[in-house]
Amino acid sequence: MESNLIIKDKQKNKLEKAFEILKTMASKPSGLIGLTIVLFHVVLALISPYIAPYDYKAISPNTMLLAPSAEHWFGTDSLGRDVFTRTILGGRTALTVTFFGSLIALLWGGLLGIFCGLVGGKIDDVVMRVVDAFLSIPWILAMLLIVSLLGTSTEVLIPALGFFYGKGIVRVARAATHDVIAKDFIVSARARGHSNMSIIWNEIIPNVRDAILVEGAMRWSWMLLGFSSLSFLGFGVSPPTPDWGLMISNARGLMSFAYWSVIAPIVGLSSLIIGINLTADAFAKALGIDRSTKAPV
Amino acid sequence: MLLLILKRIGLGLITLFIVSLITFVGVEVLPGDACTTYLEREAYGAALDACIKRLGLDVPAYERYLDWASNVVRGDFGYSLSGEMPINEVLGPRVKNSLVLASVSILIGIPLAIVLGIITALWRDKLPDIMISTITIFSMTIPEFISATLLILIVAIWLGWLPGIVIIPSDATFYELLSNIILPVVAISMIMTAHMARMVRSSVIQVMASDYVQMAILKGVPYWKMVFRHVLPNALLPAINVVALTIAWLLGGVVVTEVVFNYPGLGRLVIESISNRDLPVVQALAIILASIYVGINLIADLMTLMLNPRLKSLQIRK
Numbered sequence: 001m002e003s004n005l006i007i008k009d010k011q012k013n014k015l016e017k018a019f020e021i022l023k024t025m026a027s028k029p030s031g032l033i034g035l036t037i038v039l040f041h042v043v044l045a046l047i048s049p050y051i052a053p054y055d056y057k058a059i060s061p062n063t064m065l066l067a068p069s070a071e072h073w074f075g076t077d078s079l080g081r082d083v084f085t086r087t088i089l090g091g092r093t094a095l096t097v098t099f100f101g102s103l104i105a106l107l108w109g110g111l112l113g114i115f116c117g118l119v120g121g122k123i124d125d126v127v128m129r130v131v132d133a134f135l136s137i138p139w140i141l142a143m144l145l146i147v148s149l150l151g152t153s154t155e156v157l158i159p160a161l162g163f164f165y166g167k168g169i170v171r172v173a174r175a176a177t178h179d180v181i182a183k184d185f186i187v188s189a190r191a192r193g194h195s196n197m198s199i200i201w202n203e204i205i206p207n208v209r210d211a212i213l214v215e216g217a218m219r220w221s222w223m224l225l226g227f228s229s230l231s232f233l234g235f236g237v238s239p240p241t242p243d244w245g246l247m248i249s250n251a252r253g254l255m256s257f258a259y260w261s262v263i264a265p266i267v268g269l270s271s272l273i274i275g276i277n278l279t280a281d282a283f284a285k286a287l288g289i290d291r292s293t294k295a296p297v
Numbered sequence: 298m299l300l301l302i303l304k305r306i307g308l309g310l311i312t313l314f315i316v317s318l319i320t321f322v323g324v325e326v327l328p329g330d331a332c333t334t335y336l337e338r339e340a341y342g343a344a345l346d347a348c349i350k351r352l353g354l355d356v357p358a359y360e361r362y363l364d365w366a367s368n369v370v371r372g373d374f375g376y377s378l379s380g381e382m383p384i385n386e387v388l389g390p391r392v393k394n395s396l397v398l399a400s401v402s403i404l405i406g407i408p409l410a411i412v413l414g415i416i417t418a419l420w421r422d423k424l425p426d427i428m429i430s431t432i433t434i435f436s437m438t439i440p441e442f443i444s445a446t447l448l449i450l451i452v453a454i455w456l457g458w459l460p461g462i463v464i465i466p467s468d469a470t471f472y473e474l475l476s477n478i479i480l481p482v483v484a485i486s487m488i489m490t491a492h493m494a495r496m497v498r499s500s501v502i503q504v505m506a507s508d509y510v511q512m513a514i515l516k517g518v519p520y521w522k523m524v525f526r527h528v529l530p531n532a533l534l535p536a537i538n539v540v541a542l543t544i545a546w547l548l549g550g551v552v553v554t555e556v557v558f559n560y561p562g563l564g565r566l567v568i569e570s571i572s573n574r575d576l577p578v579v580q581a582l583a584i585i586l587a588s589i590y591v592g593i594n595l596i597a598d599l600m601t602l603m604l605n606p607r608l609k610s611l612q613i614r615k
Contacts, residue, residue: 129525133316137320142583221438245442269443
């Protein structure tokens with residue numbers, strides 16, 4: 001009975017803490033703007049199939065390259081498809097793929113980093129060499145190779161992105177683990193005879209969680225950038241799926257007289273990436289982690 | 298000191314060795330070998346046999362790796378499938394073009410980043426800082442292909458000042474290149490400058506808050522003398538490593554920028570070779586790009602080491 005109460009109390013504290021963090025994030029204008037943009041995009045991604053005025057893949061020769069009007073708010077593209085419809089649907093794939101990709105990256109990168117930091121020695125050396133090697137291959141080359149050999153379905157893209165964006169998290173998690181590893185509570189847990197797994201779960205994770213979460217939030221925006229670059233290059237989602245990167249690349253050739261079909265997806269993608277970035281920065285500041293001196297790797 | 302330098306170089310070489318293993322194993326493990334991916338539906342009969350023979354795919358994988366690796370060490374990357382010529386001949390002009398693009402961007406970007414970083418730090422939270430910082434955040438976060446597309450739309454199409462895409466052969470002369478690379482250079486240095494300026498800013502702010510700067514202020518050292526004599530040398534030192542990482546990080550972004558502007562550099566070759574499913578070229582590119590990354594980081598490490606007297610003495614004491 002009593003232990004139940006304590007657990008409930010703990011959960012309430014967690015919720016309160018999360019709320020507190022959100023409040024700190026929203027207290028600064030940049031954080032508030034970021035949160036609003038992200039929330040707007042998430043809501044839009046959820047409801048867009050129900051509010052889209054046209055069919056996103058309906059091709060019509062009669063409505064090719066129409067300028068913005070009352071019927072077609074953002075005009076139409078070179079195949080006569082409504083740009084407004086495609087723009088509000090364009091974030092769905094990107095958000096889903098990068099969200100789950102970031103989760104995978106956080107999980108494997110975080111756990112491997114913590115493990116390496118805790119164990120040290122030979123295993124640590126070898127893993128870090130391999131991580132360094134992966135870091136030195138440009139992400140775009142590796143992603144393109146994987147995608148061109150395995151295909152561009154989301155089942156390939158999510159794990160591939162998750163794998164490639166997790167290697168940087170390994171470093172961050174390892175460094176954060178090194179910061180706590182010499183603290184007294186870990187030494188005493190060792191002395192009590194706890195196993196490595198138990199030390200990781202009960203002692204290290206609560207202490208490095210903030211640093212890893214912040215890193216994950218930042219990776220999310222980079223992954224979104226990477227994903228849309230892939231789409232732009234023609235190696236991401238396949239047509240006619242509405243996707244911002246793909247839309248920009250298709251409309252680019254005709255932008256000298258049909259700029260609207262390029263501007264709409266550009267605004268969509270840029271605002272989402274800026275929103276995530278501002279949110280991640282505010283998140284880091286709310287947790288008291290300084291990211292400004294870090295390089296974008 | 299010498300020992301430390303040798304150790305760094307050794308670590309770099311080990312990293313490159315692992316990269317070569319990863320690319321080789323990666324290509325082996327992923328479905329399809331170089332011949333079947335390249336020939337696609339025509340991968341049968343005499344054509345397939347000829348291709349397999351030419352690439353030596355009929356010998357065991359480890360022998361092929363040793364063979365390939367020893368050739369790469371000697372600077373020979375083998376034959377390109379689609380071009381039917383030595384990869385070195387394909388790479389040569391591309392490397393030159395990318396080097397021109399990168400060095401011009403760096404020459405513009407680094408000084409600009411330092412100046413902007415210092416301005417934003419010294420006028421922290423004042424109007425210049427707020428304006429410049431907002432612009433840097435924008436140019437940092439917006440994807441390369443979007444800023445490049447917008448540049449073409451505004452400067453080339455709406456204003457008509459500059460050509461929108463680069464239409465030169467890959468073996469163009471240096472002067473032909475220079476007149477064509479204005480927009481790509483702007484696109485690349487914009488992002489690079491933004492990253493570095495932010496780094497310089499926070500570094501200068503950190504040093505400005507340190508005890509010895511407070512001491513200098515109290516002693517009555519003139520403001521600008523203090524900035525140039527005491528703050529900048531200490532603030533720019535840690536920036537070297539970040540500059541290196543930023544340049545290396547841009548290797549990926551340059552691919553996209555080169556595609557948008559149709560620039561005949563290494564980046565476009567990455568896309569071309571992958572679209573043509575030319576795996577030998579892809580492998581060569583992976584090694585070259587990884588070497589650039591490792592090389593830049595190595596130089597940055599050594600520079601920090603040389604320039605920082607504290608690190609030097611630390612190593613000697615060890």
